[in-house]
Amino acid sequence: MAGEIIPTQIFYLIILVVVVVGIILIIYQLKNMRESSNSIKIIEKEIELKKISMVEKDVEQKRLIESQINIPKDQQESLAKIRNSTSGVLNEVKYLHNEINERLTLLEAQTEQKKLEKMLQEIELKEKKLLKK
Secondary structure (H helix, E strand, O other), X not given: OOOOOOHHHHHHHHHHHHHHHHHHHHHHHHHHHHHHHHHHHHHHHHHHHHHHHHHHHHHHHHXXXXXXOOOOHHHHHHHHHHHHHHHHHHHHHHHHHHHHXXXXXXXXXXXXXXXXXXXXXXXXXXXXXXXXX
């Protein structure tokens, strides 16, 4: 009978629907990862621009220092402290940036694993239902 749907066809249809939903979820996750990757790249470029700006200011300050004859000792010490603190801040920013990247990667992997586990459970439940029929 050509009009009847047999249980194996129903099973294949359900598997097909689950696979399509899985593919859609994976594509959605890839899109989110790409967007977050783009955000990170934008932040990296902003950091690079800030670094360049800070270097330009530092070079300008050095030029001013060299062009001036005498700078009081307390100002020289103040500039040295500022340079040291700037260096420390830059190192901390690099460390925090690396930490953010690592945590983002871990979070994305955990999210993907949870979704796949949930999909597996759903497939197993549907398979059990089909096998009971």
